Amino acid sequence: MPVTPVAEPVHEKRGNCLWAICPACRTRFPIGAALAEPHATVPAICPACHHPFHPGRPAREERSTP
Amino acid sequence: MPPEPRPAAAGAAVERHACARPSLRAWLAGLGPALLQIDEPLPVRHHLTALQHALEKAGRHPVISVRHPLLPDGRDSPIPVLTNLTASRSLVAGALGLADHRIAGEALARAAKGGCPPVVVDRASAPIAEVVETGSAIDLSGLPATVQHALDPGPYLTAAHATTRDPETGIDNTAIQRCWIRSPTRMTWYPYPSSHNARNLRRHWDRGQPCPVAFWIGHHPAVVIGAQAKLAYPQSHWEAAGAAAGAPLRLTPTFSFGEALLVPADAEIVIEGLAHPHDLGADGPFGEYTGYMGPQIIAPMVEVLAITRRHDALFHDYGSGLADMLVPENMAMEGKLFALAAAVAPSLQAVHVPVSGRRFHAWLALSDPGPGEARDALAAVLAWRRLKLAAAFDADVDVFDEAQVLWAIATRVQWHRDIFRLDGLSTSTLDPSLAAGARTTSKVGIDATLPLADGAGVRPVPPAAVSPPEARAAADDLLRRLRAAGRLEGAPCL
Incomplete structure (x- = not known):
């Protein structure tokens, strides 16, 4: 499944926990810091809809991806 | 609440059982009423784990056998699922041949020292080699792996013992590590970064080589607990597993890697594969031993080369975060802590x-x-x-x-x-x-120990408030009779 570009970084920090928010179904789930790195090469995968996305990649870099 | 007298832990007799060929099915055959057989079809997606939670809330910890597991895609699995195998300390102590679960720490500290070397048998005499699936016959999604929690992303192997080898010394390591089944032939594998398997993986990758790995599933609980002994690196777990089980562990070469990687011959299922350098994927979130969802992380991917199993294989699953998973790991910890403190x-x-x-x-x-x-x-x-x-x-x-x-x-x-x-x-x-x-x-x-005794050998604390021994004995006798007559069934709990 191709990695879907996102309009903006879709992660947030709340207290001790880092969360990703699936751009497809809006499911929130905890992630490790490495997945939220702007240059992470491994996409996160939504546990609910299995949609792959980069939680920490800024929108401009995501758009430059061929 | 004053303490009641209890049997001494250290020094108590340890009854070592002498099971010549320990296996999961041999142990199950002797369980009797401790085995809860579920005959109706039961989905492995959420429902089985929910049953474990309900039983644990009710304070009951039977071994659960699901004869007709329903896979997430709706298929029936011909492979039964066993779970809650190790949810009871008493049951586990019995599997270890111990008269009392309270001496597990001391016994497992002794087992961790080894002293019971494994024996290697050829594949022809290894039940694990009865069925070999390769190529297009490999189908991880046909295994009745459970989906346990609401945010778990899919079916996980939770009782798979990942076995790897240090490429420098050739010494193997085995540890329970989770795997998310992503396709019929690919799954994640999460060796915690400080784990010995992770070291072996990095040593292969540093050489630019894929890391061979074999995941064995299902064995006698004493073997499973002994294999979890907390050892140094690099140090094989097979001797400790044999010492815990009271008999040398039978090992056999893997189908894919031969004698370079051995697995227990009397296990139920083995999944063999390669973790290729820097082939990584997302893994999790996953309900962890803490009782919370662990975050999604980056984990190695495994390309499966073969699945070997018994022709009537059983699939062992742990209820993550439940007593089922905590009891054996905690008992193994007790062995390590006993050795450190002693x-x-x-x-x-x-x-x-x-x-x-x-x-x-x-x-x-x-x-x-x-x-x-x-x-x-x-x-x-x-x-x-x-x-x-x-x-x-x-x-x-x-x-x-x-x-x-x-x-x-x-x-x-x-x-x-x-x-x-x-x-x-x-x-x-x-x-x-x-x-x-x-x-x-x-x-x-x-x-929380009491102050030291004074010169006269008396500790400067008031005596605990307890009934005299003869009154306690009489009360125990009366309770036995009341219980036998069913007079305590309606008695309220605290």
Whole structure:
């Protein structure tokens, strides 16, 4: 499944926990810091809809991806 | 609540069982009413784990066998699922050949020293090689792997013992590590970064080589617990597994890697594969032993080369975060902590890593410790990575009865005098109370032992309030008769 570009970084920090928010179904789930790195090469995968996305990649870099 | 007399832990007789060829099915055959057979079809997606949670809430811990598991895609699985295999300390103690679960720490400390080398048998005499699936016949999604929690992303292997080999020494390592089944031939594998399997993986990748790995599933509980012995690196777990089971473990070459990687010949299922350098994927979130969802992380991917199994294989599954998974791991921890504490505290009697504390708490029982000895023991065990709190008690407190533990803490501890804190020690990063990114933690020791005896040999504390022995014996007899007559069934609980 191709990695879907996102309009903006879709992660947030709340207290001790880092969360990703699936751009497809809006499911929130905890992630490790490495997945939220702007240059992470491994996409996160939504546990609910299995949609792959980069939680920490800024929108401009995501758009430059061929 | 005053403590009741209890049998001594250390020094009690350990009845080693002599099972010449331990296996999961041999053990199941002797379970009797401890085995709960579910005959109706049961979905492995959420429903089986929900049943485990419901039983645990009711205080019941039978072994559960699901004869007709329903796969997430609606298919029936011909492979039965077994879970809750190790949810009861008493049942596990029986599997280890112990008369009392309270001596597990001492017994497993002894087993971890090994002394029972494995034997290697050829594949022709290995039940694990009865069926070999390769190429297009490989179908991980046909295994009745459970989806346990609402945010788990898919079916996980939860009782798969990942077995790897140090490419420098050739010494193998085996440990339970989770795998998310992503396709019929690919799955994630999460060796915790500080684990010995992760070291073996990195050593292969540093050479630019794929890491061979074999995941064995299903064996006698004593083998499973012995294989979880906390050992040095690199050190094979097979001797400890055999020592725990009371018989040399039978190993056999893997189909894909031959004698370069051995697996237990009497296991139920083996999945063989390669973790190619830097082939990574997202893994999780996953419901962890802490009782919370562990975050999604980056994990190696495994390309499966073969699945080998018995022709009537059983699939073993752990209920993650439940007693099923905590009891065996905690008992193995008790073995490690017993060895650490006994090295500095000869008065050590018993160690309990309670399910209530997940893997963060440990209670130590000491018999008349000398000056400073309780704190020595506490400092020794707090070095163990997962512990956050350790407390030491006199041997009159049954450290396996948490009501007694809390009674002793309430009545024997002055906080300004009896606790110490250690900061900056290693920890499990799955502890949800850690600050984001923190890699170390603070730990506390509580010395709940009574003050030392005075010159006359008397401890300066009031006597515990207990009934005289003859009255206790009479009360026990009356209770037995009332119970036999069914007169206690309606008695309210606390």
